[in-house]
Amino acid sequence: MKAKGLQFVTILTFLLAGCFxxxxxxxxxxxxxTNSIIGDVVKEVGKEAINLSVLLPPGADPHSYEPSPQDLVKASQARIIFINGAGLEEAFLKRLLENASPNAHIVDLSEGIELLPFEGEEPGEHHAExxxxxxxxxxxxxxxxxTNHIASALGEVDPQNANFYRRNAEDYAKKLQxxxxxxxxxxxxxxxxxxKLIVDHMALGYFAKRYxxxxxGAITPSVTTLAEPSAQEIARLMELIRKEKVPAIFVSASANPKAAERIAQDTGVKVVTLYMGSLSGPGGPASSYLExxxxNVSAITEALK
Ligand SMILES: [Zn+2]
Structure with a gap:
């Protein structure tokens, strides 16, 4: 009898866990x-078991954002703060950490990922060594x-739901595959x-490597948007566009498209907007990471095929 009861409980648990x-x-x-892309992935893993706040609003440039005092109050209330790391939050990371609760877990999502060095044409011009x-x-x-980092961190702080987070992470990983x-x-x-990709700033290194x-080339030959291109750099880029016969410049939706538009006009190529550092707003074409x-891939394929 005991074994049967256990079996029943096991099946019930399986049904409840597996289906709903x-x-x-x-x-x-x-x-x-810290930003809307990370927020979307955290939501996929944490679902209704978490209360999520996202520091940068959709459309904000992750390289140059300045958090408001209200943002920093929210940071002080978080048990876990998920950051991209790898220098993305450099402009505000120090202030964010100063304002975080001393008990907060800071989770650097880039841990364990093989980071690409920035390969500029002229080292030292726009970036640190x-x-x-x-x-x-x-x-x-x-x-x-x-998703693995997120499930582990949430499960550590909220062990009752560790399996829930793990399952959600596995489901989402299948969608990523x-x-x-x-x-x-x-x-x-x-x-x-x-x-061949020409971009507003060198944001497509990991994408390019995988696919x-x-x-x-880039208008701002840097992995951030913080530098301004010089007149010579722009002239060199225009030469490259003509020589390589590329049909488009890809510009991040959160960047100022003025320079790209001018270059495109002078070289007769198209400006194509991509969502690189932020989701679009809720009604936009990139309201989740998967979207x-x-x-982006549809736009790149359409422009280059
Ligand atoms: Zn960027």
Missing amino acids: PKPAPSGRVQVMA HEVDPHIWLDPINVITW ALDAWIKEMVDKIPPERR GFKQI LMRY
Whole structure:
């Protein structure tokens, strides 16, 4: 009888867990994510078991954002703060950490990811010597690493729901794998000799490496948007666009498109907007990370095929 009862409980648990994953009714964990892309992935793992606040609003440039005093109050209430790391939050990380609760867990999502060095044409001009490329999320396989970090951190602070977080992370990782397969199919439509990217700033390094592109130039030849290009740099880029016969410049939706528009006009190429450092607003074409990647890859394929 005892064995039968146990079996019944096991099946019931399996049914409840497998079909309708629900968090255990513990107090919701207060969580902060520094930007909307991280926030979306954290929400996929934490779902209704967490209370999430996102520091940067959609559309904000992650390289130059200045947090408001209200932002910093929210940071002081979080049990966990998820940051991208790899230098992305450099402009405000110090202030954020100073304002965080002393008990807060700061989780650097770039941990364990192989960071790409920034390969500029002229080292030292716009960037520090050891600068790395922070745009790790533009390779969805890196976001699988994020989901594992997120599930572990949430499970540590809220052990009652550790399995719930783990299951959500696994479900979401499957979607990321499917996204990766879809991107490969899309990129197959672009002839290899046309897989050349010119961008507003060097944001597509991880994307290029995974899917066989070359990031050949940028208006701001830096992994951040903080530097201004010189007249010579712009002239050199225009020469490159003509020589390589690229049909488009890809510009981050959170960047100022003025320089790109001028260069495009003078060289006869198109300006194509991508969502690189932030989601769009809720009604926009990139209101989740999965949509952001689908939107970008469709736009890149359309422009280069
Ligand atoms: Zn960027």
